[in-house]
Amino acid sequence: MMRKESIRAEMRARRTALTPLGIRQASARIQRAVMKLPEWAAARRVCMYLALPSEAQTWALLAACWQTGKQVLVPAYRKKVLCYDLARLRPDDPVKAGHWSVPEPTRPRWATPACADLVVTPGLAFDRTGGRLGHGRGHYDRLLAGTALQQAFKVGMALECQMVARVPMNARDIRLDAVVTERAVYRRQNGHANKIPKSKFQIPRKFNQLRQR
Numbered sequence: 137m138m139r140k141e142s143i144r145a146e147m148r149a150r151r152t153a154l155t156p157l158g159i160r161q162a163s164a165r166i167q168r169a170v171m172k173l174p175e176w177a178a179a180r181r182v183c184m185y186l187a188l189p190s191e192a193q194t195w196a197l198l199a200a201c202w203q204t205g206k207q208v209l210v211p212a213y214r215k216k217v218l219c220y221d222l223a224r225l226r227p228d229d230p231v232k233a234g235h236w237s238v239p240e241p242t243r244p245r246w247a248t249p250a251c252a253d254l255v256v257t258p259g260l261a262f263d264r265t266g267g268r269l270g271h272g273r274g275h276y277d278r279l280l281a282g283t284a285l286q287q288a289f290k291v292g293m294a295l296e297c298q299m300v301a302r303v304p305m306n307a308r309d310i311r312l313d314a315v316v317t318e319r320a321v322y323r324r325q326n327g328h329a330n331k332i333p334k335s336k337f338q339i340p341r342k343f344n345q346l347r348q349r
Contacts, residue, residue, distance in 0.1 A: 150298070163194075167194070173316075185238075188258075210222070210223055222279070255291065257290060258276075258293065262322075263315075264322040289313050290310070296319045296320075299322075
């Protein structure tokens with residue numbers, strides 16, 4: 137089994153080889169699949185990441201939340217405590233490139249205490265049993281283990297090229313309930329792959345400039 141750093145290096149190389157058009161097309165299919173999950177339909181409060189250009193995009197999911205009345209929570213960096221926490225995000229809230237250039241609200245409105253019903257997570261590599269490998273800083277594992285997200289249905293969003301046979305996991309790593317790619321939905325309990333349906337939601341114009349950076 138490959139070590140974590142070897143997998144990270146391989147995944148970074150794969151992502152570098154992707155084109156912006158390829159990422160946008162794959163992201164559209166991934167987001168349509170997420171919106172077909174029964175857990176998505178049932179969720180009233182959704183936590184999700186604001187994507188970097190090389191990641192599976194989440195802008196259509198944001199639009200879907202706002203159009204259907206779901207409350208949106210996003211990670212934002214707290215400089216005073218040197219870690220990420222959850223902030224509410226509304227359609228008109230300005231967004232900036234924050235810590236590690238990750239998009240976040242310009243003026244975070246902290247949502248603590250807040251419990252999400254579903255959380256959408258990024259990562260470098262995933263496997264079919266919910267294994268997830270991040271950048272090695274542990275920010276998302278700490279968020280996922282916290283009170284706000286502990287009971288949430290946890291969904292990883294990835295391009296199919298980010299899937300590996302097995303992600304090395306330790307006791308502090310949090311396993312996801314499902315991983316969604318442009319080709320399949322991998323659920324931890326049975327590993328079943330679902331077909332990807334079409335989406336009716338459009339990306340908000342206010343995010344176009346940030347999304348294309």
